[in-house]
Amino acid sequence: MTNKILIIEDEENIARVLQLELEFEGYETDIAYTGTSGLIKYREGSFDLILLDLMLPEMHGLDVLKRIRATEQATPVILLTAKSEVEDKVKGLNLGANDYVTKPFEIDELLARIRNSIRFAKPKSSEKPAEEKDIHLLSYGQLSIHEQTREVLYFDKSVDLTPREYDLLLYLLKHPKQVLSREQILEAVWGFDYFGDTNVVDVYIRYIRQKLGLVNSTAIIKTVRGVGYVLKESAHET
Template identity: 75%
Template structure:
């Protein structure tokens, strides 16, 4: 089945180029040029992914994102913006965006991020969807995370990170492996983003229980491993 993508972008020339590129790649793509129109189209139809510009007339992309995440967490959202400020990126991700790309960008990079976001959002039908390890469980259908019997609220990116670790228990994963699997593109520069999100996830898990489960392997990366009864 063809994936359907909604492009919410006020610069019509950019939106049209994105639409043509996505259609060439086999996606269905529709456009909206204001925040209000974009939110209306989002509510009227079913979408597999949303490309959402931050700076929009009538309603900002951040406000559109807030309204989307107030009702559901499943549909992947990739933010588009001309801003490069780290604070803006963190704000969008904390509000539930799955990814964030700064203009100008290469279309190949955007397509890679779209493929990754869609891969993580695929629904599993008729199969067991719970991932379990020790006192940690994740239901991939509801995206519910439970640690020592307590619900843990994660952003979409934090969820993707923890799910990846949970699918590779006891395996030491390098920062580069995590970045490629969770962010879905080659990252040229430092890998501090992995450390930052590991810290976010650890803090939220420790709120549910003080028992550590994500461990640092100095000079290598991270491993998900129960502290008790492990060597």
């Protein structure tokens, strides 16, 4: 089966060259010249890989990436970046991009990265029967997380989290009403090989609280002074 690639690139000459090279290699392609149109084409179509420029009109490439990864993790995304965009490369990888190439790039290198990304792409989950669809939905109070789509809902509104913020909130949600120390959280979310300051937990808790607070001021993550944190819906809960 022919793989289909979505090219989101505002420079028409570059987009056209990419299209010709990819179609010569046997890929099907589609092109979008703005971030908004690229996101629409992604949502309306089915693609095996996305080539995503960062500096796009209407919507920045990182914002496009965030919305793609809020939907699913399977489709590989390769960023097309300028040499000066080091910070954006890091942000992109943290947001779930699979790889990046720096402009100007050699087409042979890009083709190799495309083949590699498609080869190791996560299999896309098939549609499940209705009774099985919510098997990965975790909820506590007004907070819900769907593990398959990584969608976070608070008071029925979507919350946009970074991968690390998501992992931290998911860990808290899997242990509701349980007081968790900073060390426990570090070990579970950052891993055994993390040697940084435990204050990083406080920083990320603050980020998550700010984002949840934009939806509703109810504080669901409580601080247990001298210990750590607990996910608890209200003060009167026992």
